[in-house]
Amino acid sequence: MSPARHAIEERRRPGVWTLAAAVAVVVVVVGAVAAVITLRTPGDxxxxxxxxxxxxxxxxxxxxxxxxxxxxxxxxxxxxxxxxxxxxxxxxxxxxxxxxxxxxxxxxxxxxxxxxxxxxxxxxxxxxxxxxxxxxxxxxxxxxxxxxxxxxxxxxx
Known part of the structure; x- marks a missing residue:
């Protein structure tokens, strides 16, 4: 792999990890909000x-x-x-x-x-x-x- 190609590949990897981290944060936030609603909602x-x-x-x-x-x-x-x-x-x-x-x-x-x-x-x-x-x-x-x-x-x- 050429040095230029290697540099391009290195720059792409952080973007994938950033996207994965953002998705994980969204999942955790949505789950936490759902848990709070479930725990705070009184019975029917x-x-x-x-x-x-x-x-x-x-x-x-x-x-x-x-x-x-x-x-x-x-x-x-x-x-x-x-x-x-x-x-x-x-x-x-x-x-x-x-x-x-x-x-x-x-x-x-x-x-x-x-x-x-x-x-x-x-x-x-x-x-x-x-x-x-x-x-x-x-x-x-x-x-x-x-x-x-x-x-x-x-x-x-």
């Missing part, structure tokens, strides 16, 4: 409003509330609200049906008896009530670990 107000319509029974105390926005979801329209209560006594399937009715939600399909199974340990669902309506999925799951837990999830579908 309709989903949170629906979750707040659920009324816990006597003897339930709320231990967790989480509202997630749809920003950053892998599928379209996936905001969700999550509520969890610790309860003295496991609700019955009929209690869950009445809670859905009181919230104005569709009648749920209930799987399980909501009663502990002898000899079974660990956190596993004792029963699950679920229904879909108004472009939302409503799910209540009863589990037992050290105490009974009732978890509500309302998701946009």
């Amino acid at each position: 107000p309709d989903v949170a409003t629906e979750a707040n319509r659920f009324r816990p029974l006597a003897g339930w105390w709320q231990v967790e509330i989480e509202d997630r926005s749809g920003a950053g979801c892998l599928e379209a329209g996936c905001p969700s609200s999550y509520r969890r209560w610790q309860v003295d006594n496991a609700p019955t399937p009929d209690d869950l049906r009445k809670s859905f009715e009181a919230a104005g939600w569709p009648a749920p399909a209930v799987e399980g008896t909501c009663q502990a199974v002898d000899g079974r340990t660990g956190s596993f669902p004792l029963c699950t009530a679920s229904a879909t309506g108004d472009d939302m999925r409503f799910t209540v799951t009863v589990t037992e670990d050290d105490a009974y837990q009732v978890a509500l999830t309302v998701e946009s579908v």
